[in-house]
Structures are given as C-alpha cells and as structure tokens.
Amino acid sequence: xxxxxxxxxxxxxxxxxxxxxxxxxxxxxxxxxxxxxxxxxxxxxxxxxxxxxxxxxxxxxxxxxxxxxxxxxxxxxxxxxxxxxxxxxxxxxxxxxxxxxxxxxxxxxxxxxxxxxxxxxxxxxxxxxxxxxxxxxxxxxxxxxxxxxxxxxxxxxxxxxxxxxxxx
Amino acid sequence: xxxxxxxxxxxxxxxxxxxxxxxxxxxxxxxxxxxxxxxxxxxxxxxxxxxxxxxxxxxxxxxxxxxxxxxxxxxxxxxxxxxxxxxxxxxxxxxxxxxxxxxxxxxxxxxxxxxxxxxxxxxxxxxxxxxxxxxxxxxxxxxxxxxxxxxxxxxxxxxxxxxxxxxx
Amino acid sequence: xxxxxxxxxxxxxxxxxxxxxxxxxxxxxxxxxxxxxxxxxxxxxxxxxxxxxxxxxxxxxxxxxxxxxxxxxxxxxxxxxxxxxxxxxxxxxxxxxxxxxxxxxxxxxxxxxxxxxxxxxxxxxxxxxxxxxxxxxxxxxxxxxxxxxxxxxxxxxxxxxxxxxxxx
Amino acid sequence: xxxxxxxxxxxxxxxxxxxxxxxxxxxxxxxxxxxxxxxxxxxxxxxxxxxxxxxxxxxxxxxxxxxxxxxxxxxxxxxxxxxxxxxxxxxxxxxxxxxxxxxxxxxxxxxxxxxxxxxxxxxxxxxxxxxxxxxxxxxxxxxxxxxxxxxxxxxxxxxxxxxxxxxx
Numbered sequence: 241x242x243x244x245x246x247x248x249x250x251x252x253x254x255x256x257x258x259x260x261x262x263x264x265x266x267x268x269x270x271x272x273x274x275x276x277x278x279x280x281x282x283x284x285x286x287x288x289x290x291x292x293x294x295x296x297x298x299x300x301x302x303x304x305x306x307x308x309x310x311x312x313x314x315x316x317x318x319x320x321x322x323x324x325x326x327x328x329x330x331x332x333x334x335x336x337x338x339x340x341x342x343x344x345x346x347x348x349x350x351x352x353x354x355x356x357x358x359x360x361x362x363x364x365x366x367x368x369x370x371x372x373x374x375x376x377x378x379x380x381x382x383x384x385x386x387x388x389x390x391x392x393x394x395x396x397x398x399x400x401x402x403x404x405x406x407x408x
Numbered sequence: 409x410x411x412x413x414x415x416x417x418x419x420x421x422x423x424x425x426x427x428x429x430x431x432x433x434x435x436x437x438x439x440x441x442x443x444x445x446x447x448x449x450x451x452x453x454x455x456x457x458x459x460x461x462x463x464x465x466x467x468x469x470x471x472x473x474x475x476x477x478x479x480x481x482x483x484x485x486x487x488x489x490x491x492x493x494x495x496x497x498x499x500x501x502x503x504x505x506x507x508x509x510x511x512x513x514x515x516x517x518x519x520x521x522x523x524x525x526x527x528x529x530x531x532x533x534x535x536x537x538x539x540x541x542x543x544x545x546x547x548x549x550x551x552x553x554x555x556x557x558x559x560x561x562x563x564x565x566x567x568x569x570x571x572x573x574x575x576x
Numbered sequence: 577x578x579x580x581x582x583x584x585x586x587x588x589x590x591x592x593x594x595x596x597x598x599x600x601x602x603x604x605x606x607x608x609x610x611x612x613x614x615x616x617x618x619x620x621x622x623x624x625x626x627x628x629x630x631x632x633x634x635x636x637x638x639x640x641x642x643x644x645x646x647x648x649x650x651x652x653x654x655x656x657x658x659x660x661x662x663x664x665x666x667x668x669x670x671x672x673x674x675x676x677x678x679x680x681x682x683x684x685x686x687x688x689x690x691x692x693x694x695x696x697x698x699x700x701x702x703x704x705x706x707x708x709x710x711x712x713x714x715x716x717x718x719x720x721x722x723x724x725x726x727x728x729x730x731x732x733x734x735x736x737x738x739x740x741x742x743x744x
Numbered sequence: 745x746x747x748x749x750x751x752x753x754x755x756x757x758x759x760x761x762x763x764x765x766x767x768x769x770x771x772x773x774x775x776x777x778x779x780x781x782x783x784x785x786x787x788x789x790x791x792x793x794x795x796x797x798x799x800x801x802x803x804x805x806x807x808x809x810x811x812x813x814x815x816x817x818x819x820x821x822x823x824x825x826x827x828x829x830x831x832x833x834x835x836x837x838x839x840x841x842x843x844x845x846x847x848x849x850x851x852x853x854x855x856x857x858x859x860x861x862x863x864x865x866x867x868x869x870x871x872x873x874x875x876x877x878x879x880x881x882x883x884x885x886x887x888x889x890x891x892x893x894x895x896x897x898x899x900x901x902x903x904x905x906x907x908x909x910x911x912x
Binding site for chain 2: 586618619621622624649650651652653654655656657658659660661662664666692695696699700
C-alpha cells in the first residue's frame with residue numbers, strides 16, 4: 241500500500257505535519273512513502289509548468305491513501321493547500337482514499353473539514369468515506385484528540401484499502 | 409442486506425421517490441425493504457412522542473444501506489426531510505451506508521448534495537463514501553442521468569456492504 | 577418600522593425565542609410587531625393550503641427587519657424552521673433585512689449561521705448584511721454574548737433600515 | 745470613494761478580470777483606483793514578509809468597495825486568491841463593502857459564491873450585503889449576465905457606501 245501525506249501549512253515542519261503523520265501511521269500501520277510539506281516547495285507552486293509539482297501531483301494522485309492536512313485560516317483551508325490541489329484533475333486527480341484533517345485554535349471552526357475541505361477532495365475524485373477530522377492545535381500531540389475519530393474511521397478505511405488489493 | 413429509502417418530498421409518490429427507488433435498486437440489486445415517503449406521515453412528524461416515527465427512525469437507522477432523497481427547496485433539502493432527520497441521534501442515528509440524492513430544476517444547485525445534505529448524514533454517524541447525487545428533475549426517468557455516478561459509486565458501496573457481512 | 581421574529585425551536589417559549597427577542601429589540605429599539613414561535617403552529621405547517629401559514633409568510637416577508645432564530649440540530653437549522661422557510665418564494669419571499677441567529681451547545685457548530693442558515697435567507701431574497709450570530713445556549717441571557725456582534729452589525733442594519741424610509 | 749478589484753485567476757488579463765472591472769464600474773460609477781491582478785505578483789505572494797504584498801493588503805483593506813473575483817476551480821475559489829486573502833487579519837482585514845464574484849464553465853457551481861467565497865470575506869470583517877454573483881465564463885462580456893444581479897445589489901451597496909460618507 242502507498243500512503244501520501246500533504247500538508248498545507250506555510251511553515252515547514254509544522255504541528256499540522258505532525259498531526260498528518262500521526263493520522264497516516266494510525267490508518268496505514270506504517271510510515272507514509274511520500275510526505276509533501278508544501279511550505280518547502282516555494283515558487284514552483286505558482287509555476288503551472290513545473291515538472292517537480294506535476295510529479296508530486298501524479299504520485300499523490302495514485303496513492304492508495306492520502307492524508308490532506310491544513311491549519312484553519314479564515315475559517316477554511318489555506319491558500320497554500322488549495323494552490324496545490326488546483327493542479328489535480330477534477331474527477332480523476334485523486335484516485336485513492338482521502339482523509340481531510342484540519343487544525344484550529346478553537347472549536348469554532350470545527351465544521352470546516354466537512355463543509356469546506358471534504359467537498360474539494362470529493363471534487364477531485366477521491367473516496368472520502370469518513371468524517372473530516374478537526375484537532376485543536378494545542379492538542380495535536382495528545383492521542384486522545386484522535387482516538388474517537390480513529391475508532392470510527394479506521395474500519396471503513398481498512399475495508400476500502402483491502403478491497404484495493406493492498407495489505408493494511 | 410436491508411435497504412431503506414427515505415423521501416423528503418411534500419408530495420407523495422413523487423419523482424424524488426422514483427429516483428430514490430432507482431438508486432436503491434441499482435446499488436443493492438433488490439427492492440428496498442423499507443420505503444419512508446415522508447409526505448404520507450402527516451402530523452406524527454411534528455409529534456416528538458410518536459411511536460410510529462420512533463419505529464421508523466430505528467428501522468432506518470439500522471439499515472445497511474439508506475438512500476436519502478429530497479427535492480431542492482431554497483437551494484437545499486426540504487424542511488420535511490430535516491424534520492425527520494432531526495429525530496435521529498447525532499453520531500449514532502444512522503449506522504449504515506448513506507447515499508445523498510437531490511433533484512432540482514436546473515444545474516444551479518448541483519453543489520447542494522455535497523455541501524448541505526451530506527454533512528447532515530455524516531453528523532448522524534452514517535458512512536457516506538461517495539459523492540452526493542444531483543439529478544435534474546425532468547431527467548429522473550433517464551438512466552443516463554445516473555450512469556456515471558453509479559459507475560463511480562457502486563464499487564465503493566458494494567465493498568462496504570460486503571464488509572458488513574451482507575450479500576450484495 | 578416593522579420587525580418580525582421567527583423561531584424554529586420545537587419547544588414553545590424556548591431560549592431561542594428569548595435570544596431572538598433580545599436581538600430584535602437591540603437592533604430595532606422596540607418590541608417586535610410579530611413573533612412567530614413555530615412550535616405553536618402545529619400541523620398547519622404541514623398543510624400547504626393553510627391560510628394561517630400563508631398569512632404569516634406574507635407578514636414576515638414584508639417586515640423591514642426579520643430575526644430568524646433556531647437551535648442547532650445536526651449541525652444546522654431545525655427541520656421545523658426550514659418547513660416554514662420552504663413556504664416563501666425564492667428571490668422575493670423575504671423583502672427586508674434578515675438576521676440569522678443560531679444557538680448551540682458548544683462552539684463546535686459556530687460556522688453554521690454563515691454556512692447554512694444565511695444562504696437560505698439570501699435565496700429567499702433577503703438582504704443579509706451582517707455575519708450570522710452564534711450563541712452558546714447557556715449564555716443566551718448574558719448580554720456579553722451579543723455585545724461584539726451587535727457593535728459590528730447594528731450600524732449596517734440601521735443604515736439599511738433608514739434607507740428603507742423607516743425610523744430606527 | 746475608493747474601489748479595489750482583486751482577481752484570483754492564475755492567468756493575467758483574464759475574463760475574470762474583465763468581469764470584476766465591469767462589476768466595479770457598475771457599482772461605483774467609476775474606474776477602480778486599485779486593480780490587483782494576483783497572477784502578476786509572482787513569488788511575493790508566498791513570502792509572508794513581502795512589503796509589496798503587505799501594502800496591497802493595507803490598500804485593499806481600507807477600500808470602501810472591494811470586488812473579489814475568481815474563476816471556479818474544484819468547485820470553489822482558486823488557491824491563488826486564498827493565498828492573498830490569508831494575509832488579511834480576521835475580523836478587521838476588510839473594512840469596506842465586499843462583493844464576491846465567481847466565473848465558471850457551467851451552472852453546476854452556481855452556489856459557490858454564497859457557500860464558499862462569501863464566508864471567507866465575512867470572516868475578514870467585510871460587509872457583504874448582497875448575494876454572491878456567479879457568471880458563466882462565456883457570458884462574461886454580456887451585460888445581461890449581470891443585469892438582474894446588479895438591479896438587486898446596487899441599491900443596497902449604494903446605501904452602504906453613502907453612509908460611509910463617500911459620494912457614489
């Protein structure tokens with residue numbers, strides 16, 4: 241099985257990255273093969289002819305499991321994340337199972353994973369079987385912040401990945 | 409396998425019902441065991457102590473597959489449908505796979521299944537693996553209006569239902 | 577100036593009603609002329625030929641200021657409220673200034689007034705100039721829960737009402 | 745009165761720009777003082793210490809009227825636009841009246857201005873009194889594509905701008 245993690249925090253090595261890696265490991269049982277920390281890409285993200293970005297789009301698109309994580313900016317995902325997602329083809333860009341993850345300073349934006357990030361991933365063709373995950377950013381290292389969501393989401397994700405013919 | 413169809417059109421025997429039955433048959437391969445045409449329930453829907461409604465909530469909640477269909481009123485699902493969905497427990501009310509279906513007069517409200525109906529079903533605990541379906545109401549008897557969506561959605565639904573231990 | 581308050585709580589005389597009355601008084605400087613506590617209407621709400629409901633729709637639709645308040649059920653407005661709003665004509669049903677108000681048990685649904693209730697009021701033709709208000713239900717009698725929002729919203733509402741030729 | 749136009753199309757000189765200029769002129773009666781065609785900014789947009797971007801944020805934030813226009817990518821605004829909007833302070837970043845405008849290839853995404861772009865502008869503190877405008881991109885030079893919306897929106901915008909003490 242291949243797992244990719246995509247992180248839309250403008251700061252490299254962020255808490256968002258840590259949260260995404262945790263979710264990826266918990267759902268796949270292994271380290272992700274591909275980690276795209278968008279903050280490290282720089283101006284290539286604005287260059288629609290960049291081969292580097294095109295290659296990442298292809299690899300993320302073909303992953304069996306993709307964790308897409310972002311901090312909450314202005315009540316929704318960051319522009320940095322959307323800049324990358326805009327490169328994927330509608331309907332066929334994401335061909336695996338996708339997991340929306342958002343971190344935020346308070347519960348006030350807890351609806352954002354379902355109401356804003358998930359619809360974008362679905363538009364790209366991803367199978368998004370579970371609810372989006374919202375984590376208070378100061379809780380990002382606390383396993384309890386993920387536990388209930390993992391209990392609800394893991395069985396469905398495992399079933400779908402197994403059906404794709406990949407070992408979980 | 410048990411399949412339920414819930415229809416939120418204020419007119420009984422509506423095109424919405426026909427569309428929901430078509431989707432249910434196509435995804436399950438059989439007639440649904442339970443059809444809840446909400447227009448036929450009457451004032452019991454406003455009575456929070458109604459045993460009839462409580463029984464329907466329980467039966468729909470335990471179905472393996474639930475097709476939830478509504479016309480588009482004011483850009484979203486009908487109040488009639490939401491009145492029924494308000495009776496389900498958050499997180500545990502819908503324990504199977506749910507399929508959001510909306511009919512509308514034009515494409516202008518095509519985002520509504522993903523942005524408004526799906527989040528409610530997810531809030532009730534349902535597994536909503538595919539994209540919501542939007543059908544132009546005058547096309548509701550045209551199999552072509554469902555074909556692409558069925559091709560994309562059926563494999564995921566079948567996988568999840570099989571994993572629930574039910575034959576499809 | 578005419579002010580109407582519409583309350584979508586299934587319980588009559590609710591905290592939602594109290595919050596809506598507070599908002600209406602603060603924005604208009606007077607008691608509302610019309611209070612529609614939907615819980616008291618009963619089965620007429622399900623009867624599309626009800627003259628009583630049609631009369632309320634007409635009176636609410638022509639009010640200069642309408643406060644539309646609902647508890648948060650399943651992450652959004654109640655079915656009871658939507659049942660009433662479904663009776664208004666798209667584009668022309670609400671001809672005044674509308675104020676979306678939602679009460680909820682926690683901040684987790686704080687995006688709902690903007691992302692779910694406001695779009696419905698806009699679809700009905702209302703001018704919805706300010707942000708939707710979200711109030712934690714246990715704070716509903718605390719003026720501080722409304723103060724910042726009132727400071728931001730009152731000037732715009734007053735300007736629009738004055739332009740309608742009504743004294744504020 | 746000062747009017748700003750912000751355009752989030754990755755191609756400079758786009759149809760989105762033409763549509764935004766048309767809306768700006770129609771609502772203000774004059775050419776906009778400031779046109780921010782984000783495609784021309786380049787990597788400065790990714791540099792959170794850019795003085796050029798900070799200056800644009802300040803000037804757009806203090807404009808009396810801001811038209812914010814974007815093509816529809818993946819069912820919502822572009823990442824390029826959000827990248828710029830992420831630089832504005834929540835609650836106080838936009839201190840004038842804002843107008844959401846989206847262009848799209850078909851009616852299928854017509855709900856996006858209300859359900860995705862408007863909430864971001866409201867989060868930044870803007871007064872967003874009218875409905876978001878959705879224009880089919882091939883109609884962008886056709887005045888009829890704007891007429892009804894302008895008839896509905898212009899009076900409210902004029903009232904609010906006049907109240908800000910600016911001549912319209």
